[in-house]
Amino acid sequence: MKNIKYLFIAVFAISMASSCTKFAELNTDPNVPTKVTSEMLATQILKDAFRFWNPNPTDFGTGNLWCKHTAILETNPNPYQYYYSYWPYGGFGSYKKMTDLKRMTEFAVGTQFESSFKGLALFMKASYGFQNTLDMGDVPYSEIGKAEEGITQPKYDKQADVFAGVLNDLKEAELAFAAGKNFGGDIMFGGDVTKWRKLCNAMQLKVIQTMSKKATAEQKARFAAIVTANNLMTDNPDNFQLAYSDNSNSSHPFWSGENRRIYIGVSKLVVDALKNYNDRRLFYFAEPASSLIAGGKTENDFAAYEGAPTELSADQLALNNQAGKYSLINKRYVAVKAGDPMIKFTYAEQCFIIAEAIEEGWVTGNAQTYYENGVKAMLKYYMTLPSASSGTHGMAINQSYIDNYFTGAAAYATAGTKTDREQQIWMQRYLIDFFQGNGLNYPQFLRTGFPNFPLNPATSMNPDDKTLFPKRWKYPTDEQVSNPVNYTKAIADQFGGYDGINKIPWYLQ
Numbered sequence: 001m002k003n004i005k006y007l008f009i010a011v012f013a014i015s016m017a018s019s020c021t022k023f024a025e026l027n028t029d030p031n032v033p034t035k036v037t038s039e040m041l042a043t044q045i046l047k048d049a050f051r052f053w054n055p056n057p058t059d060f061g062t063g064n065l066w067c068k069h070t071a072i073l074e075t076n077p078n079p080y081q082y083y084y085s086y087w088p089y090g091g092f093g094s095y096k097k098m099t100d101l102k103r104m105t106e107f108a109v110g111t112q113f114e115s116s117f118k119g120l121a122l123f124m125k126a127s128y129g130f131q132n133t134l135d136m137g138d139v140p141y142s143e144i145g146k147a148e149e150g151i152t153q154p155k156y157d158k159q160a161d162v163f164a165g166v167l168n169d170l171k172e173a174e175l176a177f178a179a180g181k182n183f184g185g186d187i188m189f190g191g192d193v194t195k196w197r198k199l200c201n202a203m204q205l206k207v208i209q210t211m212s213k214k215a216t217a218e219q220k221a222r223f224a225a226i227v228t229a230n231n232l233m234t235d236n237p238d239n240f241q242l243a244y245s246d247n248s249n250s251s252h253p254f255w256s257g258e259n260r261r262i263y264i265g266v267s268k269l270v271v272d273a274l275k276n277y278n279d280r281r282l283f284y285f286a287e288p289a290s291s292l293i294a295g296g297k298t299e300n301d302f303a304a305y306e307g308a309p310t311e312l313s314a315d316q317l318a319l320n321n322q323a324g325k326y327s328l329i330n331k332r333y334v335a336v337k338a339g340d341p342m343i344k345f346t347y348a349e350q351c352f353i354i355a356e357a358i359e360e361g362w363v364t365g366n367a368q369t370y371y372e373n374g375v376k377a378m379l380k381y382y383m384t385l386p387s388a389s390s391g392t393h394g395m396a397i398n399q400s401y402i403d404n405y406f407t408g409a410a411a412y413a414t415a416g417t418k419t420d421r422e423q424q425i426w427m428q429r430y431l432i433d434f435f436q437g438n439g440l441n442y443p444q445f446l447r448t449g450f451p452n453f454p455l456n457p458a459t460s461m462n463p464d465d466k467t468l469f470p471k472r473w474k475y476p477t478d479e480q481v482s483n484p485v486n487y488t489k490a491i492a493d494q495f496g497g498y499d500g501i502n503k504i505p506w507y508l509q
Contacts, residue, residue, distance in 0.1 A: 034107040034108060034109075034110075034111060035107075035108065035111055035113060035184070036184075037103075037104075037107040038104045038105075038107045038108040038111075038113065038117050038183075038185065039183070039184040039185030040185060041100050041101075041103060041104040041107070041185070042104055042117065042120060042183070042184075042185035042186060043185040043186075043187055044100070045097055045100055045101065045104065045120075045124060046124075046185075046186065046187050046188055046242075047187060048097065049094065049097070049124065049127065049128075050188065050242045050342065050344060051242065051250075051342070052253045052342065052437050052438075054253075055251075055253035056253060056257075057253065057254050057255075057256070057257025057259075057260040057261075057334075058257075058260055059253070060253035060254045060257070060437045061254070061257070061260050061263075061264050062078060062080050063080075063437035063438070063439065064264075064435050064436070064437055065078060065080040065081040065310075066080050066439045066442055067430070067433060067439050067440075067441050067442050067445070068267050068269050068270075068310050068451075068453050068454070069266070069267055069269075069270055069433070069434050069435060070264050070265060070266055070267055070270075070308075070310075070329060070435065071264070071265045071266075071267050071308040071309070071310045071312075071317060071326075072263060072264060072314070072317070073263045073264065073265050073308060073317045073318055073320070073321035073326065073328075074263050074314060074317075074318055075314050075315050075318045076314060077313070077314035077459070077461065078314075079461045081310055082311075082459055082460055082461040082462075083455065083460050083461060083462045083468075083469060083470055084461035084462055084463060084470070084501075085473075088470075088473060088474055088501055089473055089474045089475065089476050089477060090132065090135040090136040090472075090473035090474065090475060090476060091476045092132065092139070092140070092476060092479075094128040094131070094132065095128060095132075095140070095144045095145065097124065097128070098125065098128075098144055098145025099145065099147070099148075101120075101121040101124055101125065101145070102121070102145060102148075104117050104120070104121060105117050105118050105121045112181050113180065113181055113183045113184075114180075115176045115177070115179040115180035115181075116176070116177060116180030116181055116182070116183040116191075116193055116196075117180075117183065118173075118176045118180075119172075119173045119174070119175075119176030119177035119180055119193070119196060119200075120173075120183075120186075120196070122169045122170070122172050122173035122176060123169075123170065123173040123196065123199075123200060123203075125144070125145070125169055126165075126166045126169040126170045126173065126203070127203075128144075129141045129144075129162055129165060129166045129169075130162075130163075130166045130203075130207060133159050133162040133163065133166075133505075133507075134210070134443045134507075135472065135473045136472055136473055136474070136475055136505075137159055137472055137490070137494050137495075137503075137505035137506065138156040138157060138158055138159050138162070138490045138493065138494055138505075138506075139156055139157065139159075139162060140154035140155060140156055140157065140483075140486070141157045141161070141162045141165050141166075142154075142155070142157050142161070142165060143155055153482070153483045153485070153486060154483070154486070155486050156486050156487070156489065156490035158493075158506070159505055159506040159507055160214065160506060163207060163211050163214075163507070166207055167204055167207055167208070167219070167222075170200045170201075170203055170204050170207070171200070171204065173196075173200045174196075174197050174200035174201055177193040177194075177196045177197045177200065178193070178197055180193045181193065187242065188240060188241070188242060189240070195238055197231060198231060198232050198233045198234075198238055199233070199238075199240050199345065201226050201229075201231055201232055202232050202233055202345065202350045202353075203345065204222070204223075204226055205223055205226060205227070205232075205350065205353050205354065205357075206345070206349070206350075206353055208220070208222065208223045209223070209353050209356065209357065210443060210444070210447060210507065211507045212360070212447065213447065213507065213508065213509065214506065214507055214509070220362045223357060223362055223363065224357075224362055224363040224364075227354055227357070227363045227365070228363070232350060233346075233347040233350050234347065235347055235377065236346070236347055236348075236377055236380060236381050236384075238347050239343065239345070239346045239347055239381075240343075240344045240345040240346070241341040241342060241343045241344055241346070242341060242342045242344070243338070243341045244337075244338050244339050244340075244341060244342070245337075245338050246337045246338055251337045251338065251339070252333075252336070252337065252338060252339025252340065252387075253437065254333050254334060254339065254435075255333075255334060255335075255336065255337045255339055256334055256337075257333075257334045258331075258334045261328060261329050261331065261333065261334050262328060263321070264328060264329045265307065265308030265317070265321065265326040265327060265328055265329070266285055266286040266305075266307055266308065266326075266327050266328070266329060267307050267308055267309075267310050268306075268307030268308060268309045268310070268454075269307065269310070269451055269452075269453070269454070270285065270307060270431070270434060271286065271305055271306065271307030271327060272307060273427055273430075273431065273451070274431075275302050275305070276409045277405075277408075277409055277410040278302065278407075278408065278409075278410065279405075279410070279431075280379075280392075280395045280396070280397050280401060281378075281379070281382060281397075281431065281434075282302065282305055282395075283299075283300070283330075283392045283393040283394075283395040283396075284330060284332075284382050284388050284391075284392050284397075285329070285330055285434055285435065286305055286327040286328070286329065286330055287327055287328045287329070287330055287331060287393075288301075288304035288305055288327060288393070289304065289305060289306045289324055289325055289326055289327050290324030291323060291324035291325050292304045292305075292306060292324075294324070299393040299394065300393050300394040300395050305327045306325060306326055306327055307326065307327060308320070308321075308326040308327075309454060310454055311454040311455060311456035311459055312456075312459065313458070313459050314459075329435065330391055331391055332387065332388060332390065332391030332392075333435065335391065336386075336387040338386070338387060339387050340385060340387050340388070340435070340436075342436055342437070342438065343432065343433065343436050343438075344438070344440075346377070346378070346381075346432060347374075347377050348373075348374040348375070348377040348378045348381070348428075348429075348432055349374070349429060349432055350374075351370045351371070351373045351374030351377065352370070352371065352374045352425050352426075352428060352429040353429075354370045355367040355368075355370035355371045355374065355425050356422055356425050356426075358370065359418050359421055359422055359425070367412075367421065367425075368412040368414060371412050371421075371424065371425055371428070372406060372412065374425075374428060374429075375405065375406075375410070375428055376402055376405070378428070378431070378432060379397050379401070379402045379405065380397075380402060382397055383396070383397040383398065383399075383402070412424065422448075422450075423450050426444070426448050426450045426451065427450070427451055429441065429444065430444070430445070430450075430451055445469075446469065446471060446508055447507075447508065453469065455467070455469060462501070462502070463501075464500055464501065464502050465502055468502045470501040470502060471501065471502055471503060471504050471505060471508060472501060472503060472505055473501065474499045474500070474501060475487060475490070475491070475499055494506070
């Protein structure tokens with residue numbers, strides 16, 4: 001056995017030496033090894049951050065309930081539909097990627113891509129902090145990723161400081177991308193630093209507006225300066241999104257999920273809004289209700305579609321579904337393996353953010369133009385989306401329809417109140433995230449109170465108060481062991497010592 005072992009070691013050593021020699025012969029660029037390592041880390045980091053958390057039809061269906069885009073039509077109530085969760089805790093798992101970000105930038109030092117990877121690291125850090133603070137409140141930020149420096153129990157920064165830190169890192173990221181070169185390993189923008197610069201600027205707008213109740217005069221001025229400088233997204237090709245593919249390892253999570261689709265209805269909130277606007281996205285999102293088709297309606301008739309009230313009891317929803325009363329999610333979502341991309345931030349959302357800011361007096365401009373540009377962008381998005389090339393019930397969106405969209409309730413309410421106009425903006429922003437599985441609009445709902453999410457105390461599963469919308473997730477339970485002093489101080493400072501889902505974080509106060 002020893003001889004066999006030593007023979008294997010010898011052969012392995014010769015093989016490795018041969019491989020290294022061949023690599024040296026082929027490699028004339030001394031930066032290639034470090035560049036490739038940075039690219040590989042970038043790909044993995046982006047994939048982990050922006051893929052759906054558990055890509056299967058059941059969990060993807062659940063992921064769309066929190067924002068009331070859909071309803072589960074089964075007798076077993078899903079807590080995500082009724083304001084609770086199977087696991088009501090946030091998490092700091094994203095922070096574990098800080099070491100990978102550090103290595104990614106270290107491997108790029110001295111290459112022409114050093115600045116680009118630094119920009120990506122700063123952007124990712126900011127995205128982790130922004131999401132975590134929205135999820136939980138005060139969170140570690142200034143001391144994250146410093147375990148190698150001896151900081152294994154990072155302090156919880158005040159939410160105001162987290163927002164400020166996120167904004168600073170996004171600004172620094174934009175400057176780094178501005179000095180950088182197009183880079184490899186980027187599954188979102190193909191390494192285009194100009195698109196990353198635009199995104200960093202646009203995300204600063206989103207962060208400031210999300211904290212609008214607490215935004216300082218200086219932060220509002222910063223918002224206005226970014227809009228004035230206009231180094232922002234210009235159309236749908238600038239959208240920040242993760243495209244699924246025909247590869248089984250990266251296909252759409254809902255693909256081939258017909259056995260789940262038949263139990264998922266489009267919400268009444270969504271259906272009624274689209275009907276109100278005569279919006280053809282209804283035919284992209286939903287199937288007609290079978291009972292209405294049996295009654296003589298046609299699939300290209302808005303009247304053939306009926307949404308499911310998300311606040312009804314699960315038993316009643318299941319009975320009504322058996323009777324064919326609701327519009328189920330469109331069959332196209334299970335038919336195309338690549339499917340709709342996962343949208344993270346769009347040119348349309350940028351337009352709606354600026355339109356609201358104009359209405360609020362943060363910046364000058366024509367809010368109607370931004371509103372209309374945002375709507376047009378989303379309609380064009382679906383018009384040109386490959387996965388939506390069929391299954392639209394004879395009501396495909398075309399350019400003529402887009403040109404004539406702004407009539408009736410869809411026309412900007414120039415003669416109405418500011419609230420009327422802002423509610424139009426907020427509803428269109430809410431519709432961007434339909435069936436994305438990401439819950440991105442919930443903080444905006446908490447901030448604005450619109451759209452009017454239904455809540456029925458008789459069906460609410462909120463354990464602390466069935467009349468309230470949850471405002472946050474609890475801190476992860478392992479913090480009580482791994483970072484007990486800072487955890488205890490955070491809940492004492494913010495919430496009187498109780499880590500509850502109805503406690504109101506700073507940005508909403």
